[in-house]
Amino acid sequence: MKYLLVIGDGMADTGIAALGGQTPLEALSLDAFDRSAGCFAGQALTVPPGMPAGSDTAILSIFGYDPQTYYTGRSVLEAAGMGLAVPVGSVSLRINLCAVMEDEDGRLIIHSHNGGGIHGEGVRALMDGLMADGAFALMMKECGLSIFTTDTFRHIGVMSSAVRDLRALRLTEPHNVLMQPIDPYLPGLIPAEDPAVMAFGESVRRLMILSHGYLRDHPVNAKRIAEGKLPANIIWPWGAATAMALPSFQGVFGHGGSVISAVPLVWGIASLAGLKTPRVEGANGELDTNYEGKADAALRALFEEGDDFAAIHVEAPDEMSHAGDLPSKLKAIQNVESRVVARLLEGLAQKGEDFRLLLLSDHPTLLTTRMHDGSPVPFAIYDSRVVRDALAAGKPVPARKFCEVELAAEPVVAGTSLMGMLFER
Helix, strand or coil: CEEEEEEECCCCCCCEHHHCCECHHHHCCCHHHHHHHHHCEEEEECCCCCCCCCHHHHHHHHCCCCHHHHCCCCHHHHHHHCCCCCCCCEEEEEEEEEEEEECCCCCEEEEECCCCCCCCHHHHHHHHHHHHCHHHHHHHHHHCEEEECCCCCEEEEEEECCCCCHHHCCCCCHHHCCCCECHHHCHHHCCCCCHHHHHHHHHHHHHHHHHHHHHCCCHHHHHHHHCCCCCCCEEEEEEEECCCCCCCHHHHHCCCEEEECCCHHHHHHHHHCCCECCCCCCCCCCCCCCHHHHHHHHHHHHHCCCCCEEEEEECHHHHHHHCCCHHHHHHHHHHHHHHHHHHHHHHHHHHCCCEEEEEECCCCEECCCCEECCCCEEEEEEEHHHHHHHHHCCCCCCCCCCCCCCCCCCCEEEHHHHHHHHCCC
16 A cells, blocks of 8 residues: 655635635535545644644644644744754744835835745855845854755754843744835734843844845845836744654554655655655746646655655745735645546556545635645545446446535544654554
């Protein structure tokens, strides 16, 4: 038996006026999703009540790790995905390259949490130049900050700090304040009685302001503006965390395998759980990611590398939701269905070995707000034995619409129970 997990990040949503009140999943024709739901389907609460709605808490739950037990913050997971261990006495930070623009009153407004979708060599030039800038480099040294860069808008910082209670920091997720003035969300403005918290927040605030002073006039951004693109012109630290550990996935569930993604967060969860994280060329977390490459990497892991479990995470629907781009979110979901799930179902069927495939969104990402939501998400489990038995009996392949409305009456299960359901434990 082979087992698969497919996470379409942020696919779930609410009714959209432009779709006649339907959700994207409801409005689209998604045959492979519906065939999966025809075997078994329900709803799962992947974000425990009172916890932040995001892929960090949601994907921990999906992999069977209760965030209320293990979660210390997002960035430590991303650090692990980059092979970085957060030392005791330090705080890790997720650092975005964001796009801010002045309004008519001279206020800086955040237009994009991902620097207008920047990735590649332009990112390297911006970040390398920033860290070599005299004023910024001095500030990094004074506050004990090291920044580990990627060729995307996502980076990791590790800062020495006396802060022990991260709940007092309240660093704001940039994707939650799009099109808002940045001043109310600068960490230096957050009141706190703990001097260490105030010092930490002030350091982060100064780093953000210094970064904008350097990046706004960088040639890479001048070129982007001339091309009609948003500039990647400020760093935005958030997701503070301390070190964490996870029990072995193999030890908990009796199965090991590979997790295929394009984002450090998912690599980090997999790495801490003892799962492999193969990289796929052309996988970038955007709408133009290498969907087929991810599906084929999972099939190779299962049938050439001896794995019995493989997971695929696709970031694109979430990014399109944060951008408020309905057509692109619809396209991203269609790509997950046709270029990942349908490809997997066909490839697995050709192998002739029984398999089960769990399909879901990690959390809803709402086009109406461009933010994450902690509501339950629909999930489906395709079981090749159910389909085989139906065909042997002369019955049609079972199908059920895979969407929020169709499954709204189903009982809500805990996200941490999903792996056990997939493995029939």
